[in-house]
Amino acid sequence: MAKIDTKGEAARSPRAPRKTTATAPPRTSRRARSAKTETPYHHGALREALLQAAERVLERDGLAGLTLRAVAREAGVSHAAPTHHFGDLTGLLSELAAVGFRQFNVAMAASCDAATTPLEAALARPKAYVAYAQAHPGMYGIMFRTERLDYSRPSLHEAAEASFAGLANAVGMMRQEQISGDSLTLNQGAAIARAWSLVHGFTMLLLDGRLKDILARLPEGTTAERLLEAMLTAPVTAKLPGC
Amino acid sequence: MAKIDTKGEAARSPRAPRKTTATAPPRTSRRARSAKTETPYHHGALREALLQAAERVLERDGLAGLTLRAVAREAGVSHAAPTHHFGDLTGLLSELAAVGFRQFNVAMAASCDAATTPLEAALARPKAYVAYAQAHPGMYGIMFRTERLDYSRPSLHEAAEASFAGLANAVGMMRQEQISGDSLTLNQGAAIARAWSLVHGFTMLLLDGRLKDILARLPEGTTAERLLEAMLTAPVTAKLPGC
DNA sequence: TCCCCTATCTTTACATCGTAAAGATTGGAT
């Protein structure tokens, strides 16, 4: 844990001007304050600022660099400030994951809306899924790779649930069935599990660099997206011996 | 990081009798030593003892509890002892992951050998894959969930490569093709990626508890293994609209 | 309008972790 470059805790002078993150309007205090916009003691929108700072740190320094103190530094507040808003590192990670799931859901829905041909419609969701993960690997990691998430938090639970519901719905439409909320046949469950496992597994392997070997052996310039398409559309040829 | 219960650094008296892990024969020193089997300064097989200690800690306290110092405590040596053998936390994790891959490969091979009917043969590998992950969730986590692995280490690279080769081979047999070492058609690559993504994704979702919702909605008492079977054997019904 | 309560943020403190560096011990080669 000592590898991460950091300017040390006291680098920022105790009252250095806080870099307002363009979305944290410093409130004008009622009492007189020196003209130079000294940082107000009360931030006013620290919670959101911290979440944005966390996302920045995550995509810049990776999951290993995403610490409570680093986020506090990035937001320009004391290292204990996040505690008040998230209680815990788990709390911060969970809320950030919830943000990620919402972004994720929006991206999937948008991709679906943009589809015109039936083939496009069939591939829209999986493609958007993988594309989001590639564009925001840190976020996807937080959402699916961290064991330090608290799904009992309503915001996270709801956002993740919405994601799952969207998936189940899409599978239901593919099978031209109505997927009821509280009961599934084995084949329905298998279809959902298959779709999710396939895309999630592909994404994880891709982000972990474990598909590089395969991609390198494919015809010149075959991209991951192309491989995904082939994986989803190519006929499942044989079901023979197998060991 | 302050939640993990631990008896503190100095709990073990500096020269307390080391609990030999049943596989670390304390060497008899040349020089006279008091009869009571005081711990020898030189362990004699610390490397292996540390790996076994690490596996124990991992399956007992989870990935979060797997620290260099905890492993050293478990093995009964000073907290800096592992450094000499693994250099780094990354080093220890990588070697432990290599151990895991070897166990994993052995389990898969054994399961293949045990198969008798063609159907069993076709399902043997995936089932063994998931079964290993369920039996050793910590190990599987180290192998596939940690970004702190150094694949340039020969032991890890070889073990992981063997695992991949086994998979590619199995897929090749299923398609009744010879999978050449250095070149693949798009459909071949897609078949391999599909098989791997499917099983890996299923395993990750299962270990993360994300399949609980599905399992709970399936007919009474449907197990994860049954769902896996269905996922692999049930006919892929429709390829319709889809969004 | 004034004052005080309380949410918000900062300071201070502590246990733990990874890692580096220096000292102690010992097995084995010379």
Added chain:
DNA sequence: ATCCAATCTTTACGATGTAAAGATAGGGGA
């Protein structure tokens, strides 16, 4: 028998998460 080098221990330092106590100020009640 002696010395070297590998192995293990001590000591030290910066970083982290978290708890607890102190400082500040926004806003409601007088």
